[in-house]
Amino acid sequence: MKKIFLYTAIIFTVKSTNAQEVYSVDADYKADVKVFVVDQEYKAHLLVYKVDADYKAKGNNGKWYFTNADYKAKKKVYFVNADYKADLKVYFVDSDYKSGWKDKSKQHLIY
Secondary structure, eight states, rough: OHHHHHHHHHHHHHHHHHHHHHESSSGGGGEEEEEOOOOOOOOEEEEEOSSSSSSGGGSSSEEEEOOOGGOOOOOOEEOSSGGGGSSEEEEEOOOOOOOOOOOOGGGTTTT
8 A cells, every 4th residue: 555655646646747848827926837828939938839738747847837726836827918027937838849948048937
């Protein structure tokens, strides 16, 4: 019984520390990170690909899964309307292989 509990705890710990599950909040004071969506790839710190399942959002590599509840999220983000208000600038890409960091100095914001 103890082994089952231990294995379950390890699985949930690994899942929660690796997943890029995000939740979009409605006010900047509720957010962990303020995000601005840029119109060109070269302006972004991070290229983001939205995945359709949480298990596809592993690591800190730009694959984001948007949860439907804030308590399920690893990070809460608020989308700002100007780049100077943002902690992180992202560009949404159309393929998962294109996702990733352009400016690794900002990686700490999503860990």
